[in-house]
Every structure is written in C-alpha cells, then in structure tokens.
Amino acid sequence: MTLAEYFAETGIKDEAFADKVKISRSMITRLRLRTATPSAGAAMRIFDATNGNVTLAELMPLPHEPARADA
Numbered sequence: 001m002t003l004a005e006y007f008a009e010t011g012i013k014d015e016a017f018a019d020k021v022k023i024s025r026s027m028i029t030r031l032r033l034r035t036a037t038p039s040a041g042a043a044m045r046i047f048d049a050t051n052g053n054v055t056l057a058e059l060m061p062l063p064h065e066p067a068r069a070d071a
Contacts, residue, residue: 003028003054005048006053012028014028015028021046021049022044037059037060044056045061
C-alpha cells in the first residue's frame with residue numbers, strides 16, 4: 001500500500017501523520033506524492049506507524065521511477 005492509499009483509507013492528514021512520525025509536513029506531502037525518498041530512519045518510522053501497511057518498498061522509487069526533483 002502506498003502512503004497516499006494509506007491516507008485515503010485511514011483519513012489521516014499530512015500534518016497529523018507528520019507529528020506522529022516526527023517528519024516535517026512538507027516531507028510527508030512529498031513522500032505521499034512520491035516526489036521524494038525518505039531516509040532509512042524515516043522509512044522505518046512510517047512502516048512502524050502504519051503497522052507495516054506502507055512497506056519500505058512502497059516508499060522507495062522503482063528503478064525506472066526516480067524521485068523527481070522538480071516537484
């Protein structure tokens with residue numbers, strides 16, 4: 001499940017989730033839009049906070065889909 005799918009399913013908002021995982025709201029927004037890649041620590045906090053619903057693989061760009069720097 002992607003972070004965007006998790007947010008849609010749970011109804012959680014960027015700011016509330018950012019507070020929960022100790023990541024800036026702007027970074028959470030970029031992660032939800034898949035325009036950024038989290039640090040290893042941030043990825044683990046997201047994985048834990050979503051009870052494993054958002055996997056580490058979903059947070060990392062696919063080999064053919066690099067994180068966009070222009071967004």
